[in-house]
Amino acid sequence: MSETFNIGLGNHDEQNLRKKADSDFVSFWDDQAKNLSWFSPWTSALDWKPPFAKWFIGGTINASFNALDVHQDSKADKPAIIWEGENGESRTVTYSDMFVKVQKFANVLKSLGVQKGDRVTIYLPMVPELPISMLACARIGAVHTVIFSGFSAASIRDRVNDSKSKIIITADGGYRRGKIVNLKETVDDAIAGIDSVEHVVVLERAKNKIHMSDKDKLWDELMSSASVLCDAEKLDSSHPLFILYTSGTTGKPKGVLHGTGGYLTHLHSTFKWAFDIQDSDVFFCTADIGWVTGHSYVVYAPLLHGATQVMYEGAPDFPDESRMWDILQKNKVTIFYTTPTALRMFMKFGDDIPNSFDLSSLRLLGSVGEPINPEVWKWYFMTIGKERCPIIDTWWQTETGGMLISPLPGLETIPLKPGSGTRPIPGVSLDVVDENGDTVPSDIKGYLVVNNPWPGMLLTLWGENEKYQKVYWSKYENRYYSGDYARRDDDGYIWLLGRADDVLKVAGHRIGTAELESCIVSHDNVAESAVCGIPDDVKGEVIIAFVVLRNGLKFDSDVLQKEITGKIRSDIGSIATPKQIYFVPRLPKTRSGKIMRRILKTIGTGDVIGDTSTLEDGAAVTDVKKVFDETQKSIRKKSA
């Protein structure tokens, strides 16, 4: 029996939503969609031609209208974003400020030739102009594609080439741990030789020196001459709102494409149910907008509800380990949503730090992105929440658009179990199944699948309908394959057990092993490579790489390690940097030539190596183990 914690907010499912959802999930979501403002109503709630779902057919809507226009009568002066700069600056942007800026920037985009359906790449640090740019795109029906500002020039180039963006919005620089990162230079490198990019809009954030070409336009100059009024386009409910690239099991990131009406409905409902959002709340989600959590629960969900939120620009431990709690105390944050990686780091810093702040404004705590270890959950609950605040462990994915599993204190009270996200949200039916698609008995590990379409569901992968079908809908007929392992306990609670595919989660960021391996192999001296994730007590998982060099090569491993790491940084970004590279003579393979990553992982974690009888050459394991042990020994020596 696992421990349970009963924390209720006293809001119960008065309307019997669960019951309604169970009896007819389509009409349930039909009702939920009515919480938004539509220009014209839909004629049918769902058109499901597996694997393609369209929600609210015939309805017209606009995301920016629902985020801003609808609040202008009652909440014009309410802060939408309280922005905390890394260097201690702060700014408050009200709902009316946002409204004016978004309309103006929408006019700027139009003046640069952006039309409905065009893609716009956004590569900005965490500043209010990032959501402003996204909403301006949404306002005119342009499709935003935000790239996390830690990604490299090569990553931007691939994404821009794939989405065929005409415009890139960036900044001169962004602050990271007190240093200025020259974002404009990265964009210049990325688009050298790409003709499809017509303009680069540059926000002056850090005032660092940059090169401006004819294509480049300054944000402030464009805004100063832009007219103030821009009506929101009436868009089809399935009009694409954004593309967000995410790592999968192939060498190339996938462009996850989300629509408008279904996505917004999903966010509106889950934000209310999970966070119990009230007008007086101060919400703070620490996610970068470059990832899906930032799209859904920094930009769209809070704005749909007219909520006030804190947005932080920089690193959570800069200038010191108390920064997060300082921001919480200063802004009297009531709802805090962060990642297990951040929590493990805060926990390591010690209790004295949060204990020296007044965190009594908090009433609800959330976690997202990775499994949260029960001990971290309890620490969050006791030390940060002082046993008063429910913990909302939310499971979802870039592809799902919004939460699919979470406790819902805004709807119902359910005993919490540290480490479990409890149950699916109403209107979503999940199962844990075996290879054949049969439900596994309780407490047995299986694959997490979704039985029916849901409103926040991706439309497809940008330009790759077939791949979309293959990745998510081919393993089980008409059921969505999540790529995650899970188990269900006797009480029906779902426990997430990590990825079942070749996707790593490092500090909550998704990294595809195939993408990383193909980058390593593109180094001139490398013949073969295999990467895997090993447990880490802060980041959840860290990457180690095994590399086989081309024949007969003499090498200095320190130099090569630096070169390969440099290549990864410039091809992907520093988030994909392995903790250690092991140069091995060969890799363990099956008789059919498949690299046995399971064995490499076992070596990396120091566990007992099991059966190697299926291997083509068992001695490869001994060779790898030898290199591993020697490398570890020399690392220990160096650090002693």
Ligand code: WTA
């Ligand atoms: C993992 C992030 C356990 C999972 C929103 C999923 C989680 C992947 C949780 C998606 C959670 C997310 N507990 N694991 N609460 N939330 N994951 O696309 O493996 O960046 O498939 O979306 O993160 O990562 P993504």
